[in-house]
Structures are given as C-alpha cells and as structure tokens.
Amino acid sequence: MRRRVIPDIAGQAGAILVTLAGLLILTFVIGRIMPTDPVRAIVGEDATREVYENVYRQLGLDRPVWQQFFFYVRDVLTFDFGTSIRTGQPVLQDIARVLPATVELATFAIVIGAGLGIPLGVAAAVNKDRWPDHVIRIASLMGHSMPIFWTGMIALLIFYAGLGWVGGSGRMSQFYIGLVPERTNFLLIDSALAGQWDVFRSAVNHIILPASLLGYSSSAYITRMTRSFMLDQLNQEYVTTARVKGLSRNKTIWRHAFGNIKVQLVTIVALAYGSLLEGAVLIETVFAWPGFGQYLTSNLLIGDMNAVMTCVLVVGLIFIGLNLISDILYRVFDPRTR
Incomplete structure (x- = not known):
C-alpha cells in the first residue's frame, strides 16, 4: 500500500x-x-x-x-500581476475583491443544481419511458436551452418587480452598502461575523434568484448525466440479482446502483462548479453582480491585458484545484482507487 x-x-x-x-x-x-x-x-x-x-x-x-x-x-x-488600467489597483487586489462574490453565487447555484439534478436524474432513470421521465427530460431540456440572460430578465420582472419576493440587482440593498467591514470579502460570512443580520438577510434575498437560475441551468446537465449513469447501472445483472434475493427497491437503487455512480458524479459536479465560477458573466451582467466574470469581461473590452491574463490564470488554477479535490473524493467513494 x-x-x-x-x-x-x-x-x-x-x-x-x-x-x-x-x-x-x-x-x-x-x-x-x-x-x-x-x-x-x-x-x-x-x-x-x-x-x-x-x-x-x-x-x-x-x-x-x-x-x-x-x-x-x-x-x-512573486505574485506580481501588475496594475489594472481600469481600476488603477493591483490586479491581485481586484481579484481578491471580486472573486468571493462569484464563489458565493456559484456555491449557492451548485448546491441547488446538484440538489435538484441528482434526485431528478435518478427518478428519470428509475421511471424510464414513463411520464415522470418525460416531464423531467423536458424540464432539463428547457433549462439547458433557454438563454440565461433572457430567463434572468424575465425572472427579475416576475419575482422582483412584480411579486417583490426577492431582492433586485447587486449583492445587497443600497442602504446596507459600507455597513459591514470587509474581512473575507464573502458578504454572507462578513455580515454574520459582524452580527449584521439585516445585511445577511438582504444578501440572501439578493443571491437567491440569480443562484436559482444558475442552479436550474446546471441541474439540466447534471440530471441528464445522472440519468445516463443510472440507466447503465440499472441494466446490470447485479441489480436483477439483488431484487431476486429480496432486497427492497429503494436499497437496490440508492445503496447499490447509485453507490456505483458516485465517482462519475463527482467529476460532473466539479466540472459544473468550475463552469459556474468562470461562466457566470451573463447572469452577473443582468443582476449587476460585481463578480469575477463581469470583471474579466470589462477589462477584456478595454484591452487591460494584465487583468485578462491574470483572470485566465486564475480560471486555470480553479480547475486544477477542482481536479485535485475530485481525486481526493474518488478515494473516499471508491476504495479501489486508494
């Protein structure tokens, strides 16, 4: 060993x-x-x-x-990435300010996406070619096909302007800007550490809609892949053998069939999370979210190469880090890889 x-x-x-x-x-x-x-x-x-x-x-x-x-x-x-032309600040300082906003958004989104996508994918596979399968596949197809900027604007019109259920643009209400000391640049963490629960509630109220839209979009991909993996497992002989021996349907599905696709799902969820971190620029633009994607796009448009090159490097490092985490989780879920 x-x-x-x-x-x-x-x-x-x-x-x-x-x-x-x-x-x-x-x-x-x-x-x-x-x-x-x-x-x-x-x-x-x-x-x-x-x-x-x-x-x-x-x-x-x-x-x-x-x-x-x-x-x-x-x-x-030596961590010297130069100075941004647009902001006049060191690029590393700018990224330390904007990246946490995108990490918060993407983390909420992947929790929603995986929380919806995995159970729905399993349900679609178990009910293959029946009405639950058709409904789930149509819903996932819609989530994958609809332009995220269009759904963002429609959602703002309905849930913010019309019903008033959620916050509007930005990370929090304008009234609370500057009230929370920036310790980590993660607004939810900083507001909780400062005991500013009004700011915390405002931040949650503002993040829930863009995160839900991103989560719905990523859940479409996760659902399809989970369904495909589960169908492959449910057609294996060990599933039939387990049912013949009297093992319950739920245990056969979740303990045995689902247990064998955990490693593949780690890869799928990690890739989806990485895509959310570097590809949330459209939803950040619609919701005026001061995140990493908006920072990269703004600097790309004016030719600020110090910022652009550093952002590309950061994206690459993010995916390297996610691959390392995936390798560690492989060893947790599959003893054969240890």
Missing part, C-alpha cells in the same frame, strides 16, 4: 507541474496574440511617440520573447 502512495503522489505532482507550465505558456501567448495594444491602452490615443516608446520599454516589450516569458514567470511566482 505504501509503495503505491509515493509513486501516485509523485505522478500527481508531476502532472500538476506540467499543467501549470502549460497554463503559464497559454496565458503568455494570449497576452501576445490579442489584437490590442497594451501600450496604447495605457498612454491613450493622444500620447506622443516619445511617451509611447518609454512605456513600451518599461513594459519590456523591446526584449526578445524568451526574456519576456522569463520575466513573466518571475512576476507570477
């Missing part, structure tokens, strides 16, 4: 290093092939040629490409 652990750890560490190296190369190449002029974005259109050339040299763009890549790797390793 111990003989297998060391090679496994070494192999995993090697794979992470190779992935990180590829990620650094990718972000560097993106910064060089984007059809924007980083110097012009800094100095403006009316700058003189002398000013332009001075900034060009300050950015190191007059050096050979291999030297530029060397200095880029050095800056990344």
